[in-house]
Amino acid sequence: MLRQIVLDGKTLEYELTRKRVRNINLRINPDGSVKVSCPARTSVAEVERFLRSESAFIFRSLAKVSSRIDNAARPSTYEDGEQVKVFGELCTLHVSPGFPFKGVRYSYPDIYVCSDSPEKTQRLYEKWKRQKLRDKVSEMLEYYVPMFERKGVKPPAAVAFRTMTSRWGVCSPSTGKITFNYNLFETPEELIAYIVVHEMAHFLEANHSERFWAHVEDVMPDYKARRKLLREY
Numbered sequence: 001m002l003r004q005i006v007l008d009g010k011t012l013e014y015e016l017t018r019k020r021v022r023n024i025n026l027r028i029n030p031d032g033s034v035k036v037s038c039p040a041r042t043s044v045a046e047v048e049r050f051l052r053s054e055s056a057f058i059f060r061s062l063a064k065v066s067s068r069i070d071n072a073a074r075p076s077t078y079e080d081g082e083q084v085k086v087f088g089e090l091c092t093l094h095v096s097p098g099f100p101f102k103g104v105r106y107s108y109p110d111i112y113v114c115s116d117s118p119e120k121t122q123r124l125y126e127k128w129k130r131q132k133l134r135d136k137v138s139e140m141l142e143y144y145v146p147m148f149e150r151k152g153v154k155p156p157a158a159v160a161f162r163t164m165t166s167r168w169g170v171c172s173p174s175t176g177k178i179t180f181n182y183n184l185f186e187t188p189e190e191l192i193a194y195i196v197v198h199e200m201a202h203f204l205e206a207n208h209s210e211r212f213w214a215h216v217e218d219v220m221p222d223y224k225a226r227r228k229l230l231r232e233y
């Protein structure tokens with residue numbers, strides 16, 4: 001089950017599972033989720049004492065996860081010639097105030113922005129990028145939601161987008177809401193689809209149990225290979 005603990009003034013969410021293990025085990029997943037397993041008789045107080053003793057390691061690992069998410073060829077200067085990624089593919093940003101259109105035009109592997117300053121380019125590019133990602137995710141939801149409906153899951157009540165530093169997606173089964181990270185825009189489509197399926201599967205299992213992964217595999221048999229991709233972003 002999901003639990004929270006305050007470590008060094010920061011709230012950490014972790015998933016606690018009791019199983020046939022000898023010691024308390026800690027795992028930080030590439031998506032920034034924290035898993036703890038412990039023997040059946042271990043109390044929550046003992047688990048919390050353990051987490052406190054590991055807090056430096058935990059936050060160091062989580063910082064690594066977020067820097068991985070931050071380093072995926074995101075634009076930084078918004079200048080003519082900058083290399084950026086669009087759904088995992090390297091593209092070139094072309095900026096000029098003289099283009100015969102307003103806003104952004106995209107024709108792989110080129111992105112054209114009609115702009116006379118990096119600030120304006122950033123504003124136009126980010127707006128375009130967010131819309132592209134929202135379109136891509138809704139396309140994928142249209143494809144995958146019916147597969148979950150067959151398992152008795154209702155379509156998400158709300159789909160939101162946010163820039164997050166350590167999670168690709170968040171599912172809240174109690175409100176029916178899924179939140180996706182805007183930074184998914186730079187990652188390959190196979191990865192975005194995996195996050196869509198992963199978050200939808202949380203409506204069936206609000207944990208990362210074997211049952212959860214069985215649902216993911218059912219809908220996306222090659223999910224393990226996609227999950228490995230996550231480590232590169």
Ligand SMILES: [Zn+2]
Nearest residue numbers: 033198202208
């Ligand atoms: Zn999850």
